[in-house]
Amino acid sequence: MRKVFTTLVLLASAIHLNAQDRITGKTFATRSEVIAQYxxxxxxxxxxxxxxxxxxxxxxxxxxxxxxxxxxxxxxxxxxxxxxGDLFAIIWDxxxxxxxxxxxxxxxxxxxxxxxxxxxxxxxxxxxxxxxxxxxxxxxxxxxxxxxxxxxxxxxxxxxxxxxxxxxxxxxxxxxxxxxxxxxxxxxxxxxxxxxxxxxxxxxxxxxxxxxxxxxxxxxxxxxxxxxxxxxxxxxxxxxxxxxxxxxxxxxxxxxxxxEWVEPVGTNYRGYDVWELPPNGQGIAALQILNILEKHDIKAMGFGSREYIHLFTEAKKLAYEDRAKFYADMAFNKIPVDKLISKNYANERAKLINPNRAARSYPAGNLRDGDTIYMTVADKDGxxxxxxxxxxxxxxxxxxxxxxxxxxxxxxxxFSLEEGHFNVYEPGKRPFHTIIPAFVTKDGKPWMSFGVMGGAMQPQGHAQIVVNMIDFGMNLQEAGDAPRIQHLGSSQPTGEAMNDGGTLYLEEGFDYEVVRELMKMGHRIGWTNGAYGGYQAIMWDDENKVYYGASESRKDGQAAGY
Incomplete structure (x- = not known):
């Protein structure tokens, strides 16, 4: 009996790993999604x-x-x-x-x-x-x-x-x-x-x-x-x-x-509507990144490839220059949110990316206007x-x-202390915020409620989760467990400017030959443990009328249903 049980376990493990191979070309530690009805x-x-x-x-x-x-x-x-502390939420009613x-x-x-x-x-x-x-x-x-x-x-x-x-x-x-x-x-x-x-x-x-x-x-x-x-x-x-x-x-x-109750803002990424909150948070940076990525065949590049990691990093750098310049309390500034998240603007910004070389700096857009927890819950009524x-x-x-x-x-x-900056300190003003909830709808119906914790990692994490699921076909749990990319050193809403290209941190699990190629392209590579955010998500399966839940192993998190 023990031999039969062991064989079944090994077979199940092999099937799961092979599924990962098909999805990513690599294997990484993960576990099953949680599935529940109510x-x-x-x-x-x-x-x-x-x-x-x-x-x-x-x-x-x-x-x-x-x-x-x-x-x-x-x-x-x-x-x-x-x-x-403070709180932000996106609620599907x-x-x-x-x-x-x-x-x-x-x-x-x-x-x-x-x-x-x-x-x-x-x-x-x-x-x-x-x-x-x-x-x-x-x-x-x-x-x-x-x-x-x-x-x-x-x-x-x-x-x-x-x-x-x-x-x-x-x-x-x-x-x-x-x-x-x-x-x-x-x-x-x-x-x-x-x-x-x-x-x-x-x-x-x-x-x-x-x-x-x-x-x-x-x-x-x-x-x-x-x-x-x-x-x-x-x-x-x-x-x-x-x-x-x-x-x-x-x-x-x-x-x-x-x-303040606000209207979420979104962009369509390959048929899925990705929603964030407008500033004073940084959520629209994820939308800006996705708009640039959508112009390319990410799936063909492959998860963990040199081409994908380079493109993602440069798209992030571009978005974060706008983040440094424009993201602030909208009650004090006329912030061009619609322009920043438009496809036309993304097309113009994407032209600045050299496919073979990491940029040391980027200009912000020339537009005239100017440790955290994440959690998600869903109920029987939807x-x-x-x-x-x-x-x-x-x-x-x-x-x-x-x-x-x-x-x-x-x-x-x-806050910045630079006079004239969108995010300059003023009495009664909301500071620039890093914490951002996210939501995805499909054909006007709820699809996924998710978030990734961790300061400047959050928009990067949001974009990676979306790409992992939509381009690379990962399931809800795998999308969070997959090795992450994190670029640090961009220009900041507090006034600091990037002039050295920053540092690209790659979580353990990426091929070292790819890392060597990225270094040859001019990326400064850093290695660190535990700083890649924390992820929770719930997905609605409209066909089977069930919820899927996921929570990664980088933190104490748990997904559970009934």
Missing amino acids: GMAATSQPLATQVALDILKQGGNAIDAAIAANALLGLVEPTGNGIG AKTKKLHGLNASGRSPQSLKLSYFKEEGMTSIPSHGPLPVSVPGCVDGWFEMHQKFGSMDMKNILQPAIDYARNGFPVTELISYYMRRSAPFLSRFPGFKETYMPNGEAPKKGEVFKNPNLANTLEKIAKGGRDTFYKGDIARTIAKYMKEQGGFLSYKDLADHTS NMVSLIQSNFRGMGSGMTPTGLGFILQDRGEL
């Missing part, structure tokens, strides 16, 4: 995935489940997100058969002026401390989503996170590593040790960690609603703490905060949520308001 959740932490499924099974919809999972992720993965975009990012303090940084002799905004703190938009984002689409009572939605915060949860190896790496330099800020180092050090793998202050905060929000956070005692505590630390974020900044939420720089600014159990974000670091 609901699916894919998050970066298994406990959050289970909470989302519990909410769905209790009769909640995808929006309820997404909020519940996000609330828990702020507890179990404080190295990437929390209620001190099954009733209206329409996509809705939510920008729940916060604005800079009204009392902090550009002149302050000049007077202090600063050429950039610090990464930590009180100065990069902007209004946290996450909680308002939850209530906007809930008011528009939710079905369960908010108390029930937040209860799982409250319970875990009060009773504790075992910290995973990855999160322990990031917490222990952050602790040495964030522990100098008041409130951090009390919240995240209760025994004098950050928790170790397997240690049961509790955050009773966060439990109390979430309980107040569940009972009193969003105004408890932005206009009540929580807001007053945040304002008092920030003033004590020499910061500028005030009670009025919090009280005045609003989220609603789907693509949601991303972050503190920025892992655990954020280090500003840990007294007794509240969370850290405030440091998104303000991403």
Whole structure:
């Protein structure tokens, strides 16, 4: 019996590897997709995935489940997100058969002026401390989503996170590593040790960690609603703490905060409509990359080929020059989004690419106008949520308001201090944002809700997932597990300019002969582990009426359904 079982296992493995050979010409580690009929959740932490499924099974919809999972992720993965950060979402509403975009990012303090940084002799905004703190938009984002689409009572939605915060949860190896790496330099800020180092050090793998202050905060929000956070005692505590630390974020900044419902913007890539949110995020960079790639026979080039990697890298460089120049808060600038994502513009930009040589620099378009978590949930009625939420720089600014159990974000670091720049610092302005959710429709129907975490990797990751599935025929799981390309060193919205071509990082799994050829073409190659983002996705199979779920192995993520 053992011999028969072993033979079957080996046969199944061979079939799976051969399928990969046909798809990519290479093999790489992967696993099966998750398939379910009634609901699916894919998050970066298994406990959050289970909470989302519990909410769905209790009769909640995808929006309820997404909020519940996000609330828990702020507890179990404080190295990437929390209620001190911002939120963006793309929601497919099954009733209206329409996509809705939510920008729940916060604005800079009204009392902090550009002149302050000049007077202090600063050429950039610090990464930590009180100065990069902007209004946290996450909680308002939850209530906007809930008011528009939710079905369960908010108390029930937040209860799982409250319970875990009060009773504790075992910290995973990855999160322990990031917490222990952050602790040495964030522990100098008041409130951090009390919240995240209760025994004098950050928790170790397997240690049961509790955050009773966060439990109390979430309980107040569940009972009193969003105004408890932005206009009540929580807001007053945040304002008092920030003033004590020499910061500028005030009670009025919090009280005045609003989220914004926006229309997603998209491009058609070989018959599939790929959707992102407009700036102040960087989502349209993925659309710009795809528009350039669509002009070429990517499938014929082959996954991992010199031709494909070179073309992808140069397309990314071109898109990121526009990202550096134009992407900013649209309330302060007339940003030419339609032109940037148009096919005609892509055709013009693509002419700058030398097929045999890596460029050291590119001009931005001459247009007159001017650590993160990702999760996705789908329910039995067809609603789907693509949601991303972050503190920025892992655990954020280090500003840990007294007794509240969370850290405030440091998104303000991403403003430029260059006068006249689209993304220059101004009071009451949203900074450039890296976090972006994505969605794909086919013939007006939902096809895929997905995201890739990781700063500047995100648009690159979005484009690669789309290409992996549409051009290379990978399944939902393989598309995320395939080795990734990441180019770093492009010009930045904070003012830095690329003049050396940047560095092309290739994840383990690419053929070394291809790497040698890329080096001969002028690409500077770098190697690193663990910096290629994290991926979650849900796909709807309209023929069989089932969901597919995927979550990669680079993080703690889990996809599960019922």
